[in-house]
Amino acid sequence: MDGTSGSGKSSTSRGVAARLGLRYLDTGAMFRAMTWWMLERGIDVDDPGAVAAEADAPVLVSGTDPDAPTITVGETDVAGPIRSPEVTAAVSAVSAVPEVRARLLLEQRDIxxxxxxxxxxxxxxxxxxxxADVKVYLTADPSARATRRTAEMVGADVHATQQDLLRRDTIDSGRATAPLAMADDAHHIDTTPFTLEEVVDQVVALVEKALSQS
Known part of the structure; x- marks a missing residue:
C-alpha cells in the first residue's frame, strides 16, 4: 500500500489487515523512529553524511499487530514521540539518505x-x-488530506498542514533513492469521495479476487 501522506494509507492498511487476519507493517514508522533517534542525539538531519554515519546504530523493533501496532527504539516505546511536529518536519530528509533506506529495506523484507x-x-x-500479490496506490485531494491530518493533531492549522503535505510530496517524489511512485501494476484508488470503510472494502475485494485467481 503506497501513496501520499494523508490519503488514508495507515487506516486502510490496518483495516484491511484486521479484516483479513493478516499482519501489518508501517514502514513510515520505521523511518520516523530513525529520525527520532537522530534528533535525540543532536545529529544534523540536514547533513546526509552525518545521518549516513549513524544509520546502522539504532535498534528498531516493529510490531505487526494491526489492532495495536508498536515501534520501539532500544527499550523505548516511541509510538507517540515519532508523531511529533519535529519528527514530521525532519523525516523526509532522513528518509532520503540512501544508507538509511538500504538498512531499513533489509529489515522490512525480513519482517x-x-x-x-x-x-x-x-x-x-x-x-x-x-x-506483492496485490499493490494499491492511494491518493486524495490535497485539501481532503490536510483536513484529515489536521483532525489528528491538536491545534493544527489546515492551510499550514496542506503546505507541509505538499512539501513532503515534493521531497519524497524527487529523491534519488526509492522515490514515491506508483507501481505500473498497482491499483489506484482516489480516497477523496469515500469513507474509510468503503476504501477498506475496495482493497479487500482486490485481495479476495487475487486469491481466487491464484
Whole structure:
C-alpha cells in the first residue's frame, strides 16, 4: 500500500489487515523512529553524511499487530514521540539518505518474510515488495488530506498542514533513492469521495479476487 501522506494509507492498511487476519507493517514508522533517534542525539538531519554515519546504530523493533501496532527504539516505546511536529518536519530528509533506506529495506523484507502481511509506505510496490500479490496506490485531494491530518493533531492549522503535505510530496517524489511512485501494476484508488470503510472494502475485494485467481 503506497501513496501520499494523508490519503488514508495507515487506516486502510490496518483495516484491511484486521479484516483479513493478516499482519501489518508501517514502514513510515520505521523511518520516523530513525529520525527520532537522530534528533535525540543532536545529529544534523540536514547533513546526509552525518545521518549516513549513524544509520546502522539504532535498534528498531516493529510490531505487526494491526489492532495495536508498536515501534520501539532500544527499550523505548516511541509510538507517540515519532508523531511529533519535529519528527514530521525532519523525516523526509532522513528518509532520503540512501544508507538509511538500504538498512531499513533489509529489515522490512525480513519482517515481510513469506507474506500474509499488509505493508504501507512510499516505495513498497516499486522497491520493497515488487512481487506483492496485490499493490494499491492511494491518493486524495490535497485539501481532503490536510483536513484529515489536521483532525489528528491538536491545534493544527489546515492551510499550514496542506503546505507541509505538499512539501513532503515534493521531497519524497524527487529523491534519488526509492522515490514515491506508483507501481505500473498497482491499483489506484482516489480516497477523496469515500469513507474509510468503503476504501477498506475496495482493497479487500482486490485481495479476495487475487486469491481466487491464484
Amino acid at each position: 515481510i518474510g513469506d507474506g500474509d502481511i499488509v505493508v504501507e509506505g512510499r516505495d513498497i510496490g516499486t522497491v520493497v515488495a515488487p512481487d
